[in-house]
Amino acid sequence: MKKKITIGDIASELGISKTTVSFVLNGKARENHISVALEKKILKHIEKVGYRPNHFAQSLRTGKTKIIGMLIEDISDPFFASIARIVEEIAYSKGYKIFYSSTENDPQKTRDLLQVFRTRQVDGYIIAPPPGIEKELKELVDDGHPVVVFDRTLPGFKGDNVVADNYQGAFTAIQHFIDNGYQRIAMITLNSDQVQMIERQKGYNDAIKATGQLPIVKKVTYHDDKEHSIREIQDFIAGNGNIDAVFFATNYIADNGLEAIRNLNLSIPQELGVIVFDDYNLFRLFTPSITAISQPIKEMAERVINLMLERLSATAEPGEARSFVLSSTLMVRNSSLPKTHVPFLPQERVGGMIPKTRPS
Incomplete structure (x- = not known):
């Protein structure tokens, strides 16, 4: 069985610290004063040896999985497919992956999927909510999870939302x-x-x-x-x-x-x-x-993912819900x-x- 390559192996082979390798892997080279030349050298070596980061271990260290859960009504619908595609593209450019699924507007299926996302410890939730999941949305917000709903809202929901008029x-x-x-x-x-x-x-x-x-x-x-x-x-x-x-x-x-x-x-x-x-x-x-x-569609998708990224980067005021009604x-x-x-x-x-x- 082939031995799994670790950050320690990479650091040892390049004669640098594990911390330096970690900063590069997490996209923090610039803020930690790592030169462009060294960053490129590390990335080139990582590609050469086929290193794959242990995302579970990373999430334990940082408290972040770099994953956003997205629940939409029907991924085959052109409206939702277009929204999801733009959201995924922007999220990926910022280092996040999107896990998404169709709810078929079924409250129980939505609850089950939210539980799966919670188990995977996703960093945030983007949801086109069916009626009947008000309690679950409130629990997510109360537990401090970033939540953005779009296309429709639910009575009593106090959180970020983006809808058309x-x-x-x-x-x-x-x-x-x-x-x-x-x-x-x-x-x-x-x-x-x-x-x-x-x-x-x-x-x-x-x-x-x-x-x-x-x-x-x-x-x-x-x-x-x-x-x-x-x-x-x-x-x-x-x-x-x-x-x-x-x-x-x-x-x-x-x-x-x-x-x-x-x-x-x-x-x-x-x-x-x-x-x-x-x-x-x-x-x-x-x-x-x-x-x-x-x-x-484009404006809605951009508003949705940007609201989420702001929450994840803590640039938005905690508890200050923002609503957008688009023409x-x-x-x-x-x-x-x-x-x-x-x-x-x-x-x-x-x-x-x-x-x-x-x-x-």
């Missing part, structure tokens, strides 16, 4: 429909207590009520069987034959909804206008292209053309920042 995004989408002559606008959303879904429906409700109309809302089950979900949406649209537009609360509901519309042989936007909350690349490639609310962008495409408009314009007409003001 879900209310204003939905309100602006419906106002766009109204401005373009649509009069009977339905919303298809999740049957969910998630804060962001409640805010989106509130934005829809307020915009509709301002016209004197009544909301027309269909709620579907999260991650329902695809064929069943398509049939449900199909039956809803067919059963409300006087609706002339549909607002989908998420892009994965829209995936099934667009298939349902196709099955009904309805033309978009001539017979049914469509807007989706949460844009992704394929929507601009559809025929017709799909109008969508584009969330500020989204309405990407106006062909699926919401004015009702009087002749067929199709070029793929994407206008992109405007959503105003932050809310109706009184």
